[in-house]
Amino acid sequence: MDSEELRNAGLKVTTPRLKILTLLENSAERHMTAETIYRLLVEGGEVIGLATVYRALAQFEAAGLITRHHFDSGQTVYELERGPHHDHIVCIRCGRVEEFYDKVIEERQREIAASLGFTLSDHALTLYGQCNSADCPGRNG
Amino acid sequence: MDSEELRNAGLKVTTPRLKILTLLENSAERHMTAETIYRLLVEGGEVIGLATVYRALAQFEAAGLITRHHFDSGQTVYELERGPHHDHIVCIRCGRVEEFYDKVIEERQREIAASLGFTLSDHALTLYGQCNSADCPGRNG
DNA sequence: GCCTAAACGATAATGATTCTCAATATAGAT
DNA sequence: ATCTATATTGAGAATCATTATCGTTTAGGC
Ligand SMILES: [Mn+2]
Ligand SMILES: [Mn+2]
Ligand SMILES: [Zn+2]
Ligand SMILES: [Zn+2]
Numbered sequence A, B: 001m002d003s004e005e006l007r008n009a010g011l012k013v014t015t016p017r018l019k020i021l022t023l024l025e026n027s028a029e030r031h032m033t034a035e036t037i038y039r040l041l042v043e044g045g046e047v048i049g050l051a052t053v054y055r056a057l058a059q060f061e062a063a064g065l066i067t068r069h070h071f072d073s074g075q076t077v078y079e080l081e082r083g084p085h086h087d088h089i090v091c092i093r094c095g096r097v098e099e100f101y102d103k104v105i106e107e108r109q110r111e112i113a114a115s116l117g118f119t120l121s122d123h124a125l126t127l128y129g130q131c132n133s134a135d136c137p138g139r140n141g
Numbered sequence C: 001g002c003c004t005a006a007a008c009g010a011t012a013a014t015g016a017t018t019c020t021c022a023a024t025a026t027a028g029a030t
Numbered sequence D: 001a002t003c004t005a006t007a008t009t010g011a012g013a014a015t016c017a018t019t020a021t022c023g024t025t026t027a028g029g030c
Helices: A002-008 A015-026 A034-043 A050-062 A103-115 B002-008 B015-026 B034-043 B050-062 B103-115
Strands: A031-033 A066-070 A076-080 A087-091 A097-100 A119-130 B031-033 B066-070 B076-080 B087-091 B097-100 B119-130
Touching: A002 A015, A015 A034, A015 A050, A015 A076, A031 A034, A034 A050, A034 A076, A050 A066, A050 A076, A066 A119, A103 A119, A103 B103, A103 B119, A119 B103, B002 B015, B015 B034, B015 B050, B015 B076, B031 B034, B034 B050, B034 B076, B050 B066, B050 B076, B066 B119, B103 B119
Parallel strands: A087 A119, B087 B119
Antiparallel strands: A031 A076, A066 A076, A087 A097, A119 B119, B031 B076, B066 B076, B087 B097
8 A cells, every 4th residue: 555655754644645656656657757747637637736746756755765867858757666776768759768777787887986986876877769669750761 | 269169060259159168178177057157257257148158058069069968966067078978977975077988888878779679879877976085075984 | 341140148938846825634642 | 533733735936947039239241
């Protein structure tokens, strides 16, 4: 139950938080902007404020429930933390996001940080390119 | 001469553009925000508008003279394009930025994109950690 | 030097995110 | 189950970064 997750995170169990968490769990698209989350909820008939969405997302992130990404669009994208770490490849035409994990890259990152005298705590790797999905516009050329 | 670079980029040689380009070339810090560039110029006694800085940076980027980065701060950071491609590691305490290039990572990225059916066109890799600089606050434990 | 399109600086407008505040709901204690 | 202290909410104002507008100035081909 989502209530458990909130309690474990030290957050009160409130209706808006449950709505947001449930949406993040059930949505097909795993990577969403705050505005998108808000819009989906409102379109689904829920009454909720945009500020509440931002607040909840910030709290979820602080609690480690979600992660935030800064793809090239500039807008912050949120993603429910489930499963192991991964990085992303984004289609510059249709915006589709695929996930991948590469042991070699992860290992090299640790070595690079160490060689530069840094204590590595995090990283962000995003590849950009054109996908081969049938739905991707402008394909074929 | 900077005038050459502007002409080669198909841009008119104007005083503001020269000021900005010169600053980017002479500044010790290679990675700067638009606001920082603007402030440095104004503090240096120049008369220039913030909008002009943004405009020039956008044009420089379109011409391939500079690149833009989205580190975790969210703010866009600009960097003069000189020398070969590289990625970055940012200190989460003092903000210091170091550069690196890793052949293995670059190669793996190409392989990953290909295996996922993407035509790779770009990528952004940033490592975050704590540096060992003497100036870095909060160091020591 | 003249002329016209491009560029400039100031400032208004926009888009994303955060803050403020009065009303409401939660969690714990009766 | 009810009460209470406090955290949370929703609406809208405020802020921050960035972009658009517009009247004035300037670059550069003739
Ligand atoms: Mn993901
Ligand atoms: Mn760099
Ligand atoms: Zn695509
Ligand atoms: Zn540091």
